[in-house]
Amino acid sequence: QGRGSAANSAVCYALGITEVDPARMNMLFERFISKERNEPPDIDVDFEHQRREEVIQYLYRKYGRHRAALAATVICYRPKSALRDIGRALGLDPQQAERLSRNLAWWDDRARLPQRLREAGFDPASPVIQRLLDLAGTLIGFPRHLSQHVGGFVIARDRLSRLAPIENAAMAERSIIQWDKDDLDALGLLKVDVLALGMLSAIRRALDLVGERRAVRFTMSDVPPEDPAVYEMIRRADTMGVFQIESRAQMSMLPRLAPTNFYDLVIEVAIVRPGPIQGGMVHPYLRRRQGLEPATYPSDAVREVLSRTLGVPIFQEQVMQLAVVAAGFTPGEADQLRRSMAAWRRKGGLEHFQERLIRGMSERGYERAFAERIYQQILGFGEYGFPESHSASFALLVYVSAWIKHHEPAAFLAALLNSQPMGFYAPSQLVQDAHRHGVQVLAADVMTSQRDCRLEESAEPVVRLGLRMVQGLSQAGAERIVAARRERRFESVDDLARRAALNRHDLKRLAAAGALASLAGHRREAYWDVAAIEAGRHLLRDAPIPESRPVLAAPTEGENLIADYASLGLTLGRHPLALLRSRLARLRFASAEAIRGMPHGRRTRAAGIVTGRQRPDTASGVVFVTLEDETGYVNVVVWRDLGERQHRELLGSRLMGVEGVLEREGEVVHLVARRLMDHSGLLGKLAPAMASRDFH
Template identity: 30%
Template sequence: MVALETIGMLKIDLLGLRNLTVIADALELIKANSREDLQLRLDLERLPLDDPKTYELLRAGRTTGIFQLEGAGIKELVRNLAPTEFKDIVALLALYRPGPLESGMAEEFISRKRGRRPITYPHPELRSILEETYGLPIYQEQLLLMARVLAGFSLGEADLLRKAIGKKERRTMRAMREKFVQGCVQNGISTEKALDLFADIEKFARYGFNKAHSTAYALITYWTAYLKANYPTEYMAALLTSVADNTDKIGEYVQECREMGIEVLPPEINESDLYFTAHDRRIRFGLGAIKNVGRGAIMAILEARRGRPFRSFLDFCRRLDPQKVNREVLESLIKAGAFDRFGTRKGLLKQVEVGLELAQVASEERRSGQRSFFAWDEEELAPSLVLELEPGEKEEEFPQEVLLWFEKELLGLYVSSHPLLEWEEELRHLCSHSLNELEDIKPGEAVHLGGRIDNVRVITTSKGRRMAFVRLEDLKGKAELTVFPDLYERRASLLQEDNLIYLLGRTEHRQGQGGQVGSGRDQDQVRVQVVVEELYPLEEAARMLELRLLLPLEEVDEPFLERLRALLRASPGETPVILHVKVSSDRPDLGGTQELIKVGEEFSVRLTSRLLEGLEGLLGRSRVNLVHRGRSRSQGRGRGRSQRGK
């Protein structure tokens, strides 16, 4: 760079962002879903930057899929900063970097913004420059203006100072310090104060971020947040299309859709397009998501469907070119559920041979120009022939676990359901993190995780002992686990594909090549693995939780207890219930004491959203707590009850 600058050349960085494609695709979906007489035209350049729904979404930390705001760390910063206007987003992106975070500047900024600490300025003359950032110089442009106002630097000289500090050019910094002090003295500032101000500039220059860069990114951040807040179905469909070749990301975004109340549906032969489509709070998988179904076959299907929808499985076979839709394509479409409206998958698979023969005959007749009964609509066929060819609608179906396995095999993830859905509440309270949050965790940090084993690879060490590498998945992501020989020998029986497990472990970072598309960060991607220290079956781990209910004695009467018993009995399970009976401190004979009462095993419960919401309605949220083996969820766990539903 220095050599290029010396000879007068200009360096230009060109950055491609997938997020811009997501925005363009979302706008197309929004336009397609608008009534013709009310065709919606969103002009991004004219979007209001004060949309209440957008800032409500940001303050809630629902930033999955939002440009630059997806990681667990920045989600926490967003919630703490609680943005209320566009300049807060600009500041947010500037603050979420190692320097401001580690130096405490980000925390100081939030405290000043929220009125917890006073706003002060290094010098009264700097108020106009630093007022928008609560007295803290977080942008490089502010540092340039500080040097200009205090010491009379030109903007060129101020930029040289910034570069010298950033690159630690000591000789240039000494010269700049002398010039800065001289300029301050000429402006009536004492030498001592000038040195203090230069020290401030020197400190902040290490953390300052380019405001123009942050503003440009903040605008894309706002656009994506606006679309997610106001057109959630269309935006999430576009987002899913953008990661169509990344099943981990698709799984994360599908779970986000579920939490937003958006139904994600498997592919359907008469409704699916090439990519994900959106309509009425429903997103439909595209045919392009199905393994073994290539673009050529899909385009042939869409072309054949253009005139009218397919009316049956055999109608589909009759109208498609067998050279483009072969046996593998047909079986993959059936297994993925694309033909579910026409019969069971088990029954349809039995008809593949008949369908292929029909396709071949119909294709040959189209080429030869002959006309036979294949040229007629099915309504005109003899009823006996229809019964002979058409699969019975009442054919027995595969078990649910087989259907889910088909989805996993052909779509890369579970769509219609998930083996972990019935354990969602237990996982929410047992686990310290979701698997998609691990990249933001420091190396060596203890984690408590749970999920389904997706893959196991067992190796033999140089000492002849066996160990395993395991891929674990939960409802939001996947993680790589390492199980060393001592633990493997004790827990090998648990390490089987499809088993549901709970583990204690520590994170380990490994450097790899590449980076996230659209992240805007030029750095090697860090792969996070978890070294497992202990393993349990998930069902056994559920018994590690205790449900503790605080009952003020003065509020307890028979109707109250009957309602409590009814709630507990309606959700039988393995989690024990402990009652904290609190005696009011205004009883001088008893004082303010608590009695712990463990209720009988017949009242042990299965944690569900319905149960917890019922208890919170009866007792109040603060009186319903989950304790993990004698340790409160609030102690270093980071995912307490206060974040349910976020």
Template identity: 30%
Template structure:
């Protein structure tokens, strides 16, 4: 009898999860429920699955609202009816129109209007709902003609009085208003909770026909057509139109790719490909491989560079299809990590593109497979962390200072007796983890066999492409495989660098021919030295340190380094163990013979996700299916904490049954659990390592073009000035922006590099785009007057360009140009660009000599670029002191206290085991070499850094596996010279 049930997917309105509302209904003996969340169908599929588990008959629909106004309820008769409702809502979402007062005539869905629409002429499928509180309004009305069109409309939004109050807080948060200003119209009725059948009958005792009508309507609805379960794949089933056609095509292109990758006579490759093909065919994944191959083929045809990574790189077929550049045979990767007959969840390929090319690839998929069957994967953002406290505090009308005190964990113990804090804390526990808003998955795309609106309505987020209303976990449960089309800046670096090399050096690089890169001694030497600024994944201070500590000079070591740098391995101490045993393999003490057998390659240290499976299977005796579930739990791809806990218990029980020593098992488990979702699969690390080598190749042989590409793709780990500094080290002549040379982006011609207009702070987008366009259309600018006339520049924007030196081509100093532009524009800008029949020379004025000062130029560059280009930050210091030693000499001063001057690059904050903060700093010395510092809590103020600039550093030189750094004793920022413009 409950036609109108809201879950917490009625965002910031409903209070109950799918599981809790079903549990509540079951406890009251309720046999059927209609889930009708507000303007979405996010919870419908999980609702059907959970109801079937609990023996409740699930029915679904949507409550349609315009703003806060309840328009009507849509209840699906069957699967087709749900599609009608989803299509209807999707149309208005995707066209960004308001919902109409009356929906179209649905063939397979009912429409229930609120009682305020009583008297409306009703279609065959339309009804009027009567809430318990509205029955008295039937008195005196002529209902004979429409008696069979009246239903008992029992809404459910919350559970119990406490949750009603919770509902009010959610409404306050949704409306961004104070709790006291939430009106009756803004919230649900106080009776919107589940009641037992006998109480419902008592409520409608005078109008029992309402209940009878409702029962008849519900009995005509059925959701049995929805089928779920393992291997019930809903993804598009074929690529060619037939299963046999897919199998033949996949085998054909895989074998052709094998010849290209391995040659004609590689028996090992042939055996492996045949074995993989057998599993792929058995598990009906041919179409998935072919669609991914099709995406790669398309993107290559339009000149896009890609990286295929993730567990899919375990596949030799994927390697032969060009989906990845990781050679599984060379690295002894096993295909079963990606796909095996016991795997219950669908695997996927992660395909990375440049950040500015991904959307075109996504659009290709939408065109290729049709809008009806293709959509972006959604995600559900939840209320998390201290931001929840802030939301509640605002609704309560608390002052900012009080809210701040409640969000500071250090003050929790002082707030324990504060009644307001207690109230907020109770609400926080109810809200944490609840859905807050729908969003877009990082890159997932779904391609369904049947129209996707059978399963969800579609949203239109800012990205502008249709997006499903649920997340990857629901997609997986339904049986929809996702295609991950992702993006990263590193690929943008590689793509643009190859383009710049082609235009600037007339050389064309096939960046996918990585075999030669892996054997190149110059690349391996650069890797060993940690000289990798700008290179994907290996440029951070921590990674460069690790490369040096390992003396990493080959592909396999880099693969391991890419994984052990992850927090889970590092925090457990296993990273340090790995480095030590890497240098002293003879000292490895394996926990158990099984560990030696399975982990000899990584010196007994679990480095990869695959190692978890190996150890769980071979040491503890878990079967591969359980081992894989455990691995997925470690990587954050498994939801159920209860199921995870059961697997942990099973791990210990099975290990005991196998006769393993209890203490050894505890240590093995400690090492496994320390991964905690941070480790990579080996294939994933190998994919990253290949991209790192591609970057290393470009940085080593074409450093100028590579660094320009890094700048144009908005850098990586570091601030922009670090990459400009690195560019200058290549020998490039780096010029300030110039209106007669610069484009929006950084440009390079031979060794001359002009910074782009886009890097000038405060310069409007209009001028960033218009200046290069006008120059190309009508030639270089002749002088300031010509520039003003052609660009319609205003005074403020003109001053910015003059101060950065962008009009230095005129031959006049900045001060002369500033004088002139004020004389020409004053405080007014020209209304329209002037087109002259004849070019008239500008009037000449006799001015006093106005000279630019280098120090003043540096300050202006610091203001407008964020860094000085024509001067070093060291040159801005008041002191001439540059330290007693340089970074390159630190290794010769181990154990000594030294004094240095360093230019701040970045810092990293970490917490010690005692929960106090410490920091790691990275600096450049006066010769532009990097060095690192460690700031322990005892020797450090609350926050040691004071922003950009140079610091005087006193500390002890320490060494870790041959890598020197400084443990800070004293540390202060050095003052710089006064800006002459302000003196």
């Protein structure tokens, strides 16, 4: 799907490059192309992330490896990698080096290294450690190695090797240029972005599943627009797995902004961004939307530009239009302003626009305070401002994925699982959320599962986990199982091993995941049957000798839980904290469900598995932690000072206890932490499998 400024173009829409009709939106064509820019229009196209390699190989076939290559990106040393590499060079024990780097957060800078070393049990006064700190501090920011750019593709008219140094990539059938995108821009080489979007894969898979179930072809254009039930779900922030609005920040914003139509989603996508936040645009917009303050406009011309966002400039196009109608810029000059906005943090160059903007507004009767405020908002946008056309393209995917989640939750789950890795949430959280929405999920089974997760018909569609969910099972092995079963059903584990030509590794992976239950029984019986299989050719392979199986006790619920997470990354049984609830209750930890019903200002304690940590650059050092238990989620706010004091608990806890004060604003509930506790020991052998997904 096309996005970005291409959504301003009716031609791109008519050709099917973009999905958003520019006639329905207030688009600015100069954002797409202008004569002052003197270059071709910039058309961004996202491809399904699991099919991106097909597009890359198509480009290589069309233009030849001698004319096309991927751009490089320079990976520079950060504190963790600098300590690890220098530690290795100085002869530190690998376990010591690992302990050193593990105690660092991704946001730590070089000034915090001595403190982190002390916390990890090292003496910063030691000569070896002092040398380590000195060398690591020197190395931070220095280039470490070249990697492949996420999507930048360079295409030349003739041999690319005459223009730039090229090397073979680590991946087969790929070439990369040893320069990054800034080098290529400086040289004026044509770069095409081959971008990938996981949600496109998930939506296509979900619509295919819906179409199969309804026995009709079902596409994005068949999704009914403006469904009130979908918006009601979005306003509740019931959006786990939904494109763009599944993050903590977005979920907190949804009940406040309370979207009721598509354009509200366009604003939602754009407003929870560093640009509007740093430009001071979020709170004024929310106050005006909630009727707490009036929307004011210094002129009718400004009203025409800003009325759709209640007088607050949220989109890049609005800044460009303001420059035209209020300061006398030509549309092309306004686009130059937009390009300077995108680069000023790295290169500067906005100063001459400041004088021109303020002088132009003053000459047209606008107060200097208004002009200064607009300029400060432009600075806040920096390189993070969203074009309205880009937001509209993304908002369409928001609505479609939300519609599927609401009306076809089983297909939504199956599609998300088949499209992993993607998004904020691991498969375990997606399955737990689906359970809470009434979706039945069946275990992976060699007798019924395809390679992908799929729907099975009953009164309501249920999700059957695919063999792809079995960690460590080879793709070829899974495909042979499905192909052999298509000929006839398996009669035993030995029959499965012979006809699907499975090696011992694949058989053990299936046994560990409980995927042999239909043939062998519980996990211990499955392991016994696998152990009895002789690999390779032997005289009696096709004439097995029947042997009696010993009586093996079934695993306990806790043992099955540990095996589930180790082999699948999730469980279809009870949530781990359901087994620990009585112990947590004795420690006075309330459940997520109980916390949701508590009043503002209540002091309480929560405990849950850490599913994610976020530390946005715009949050002044605040870390947002999400805890999960058997009843739902608790959103925890950890202020900078507490995070510094309890650094190890914040970063190291798999099962975190939090004591704090509840903050409630309507439906938005946060627990502001006063103390953190690491109760990971209660998880026992399950703890290593409880890795969180952490984000900047």
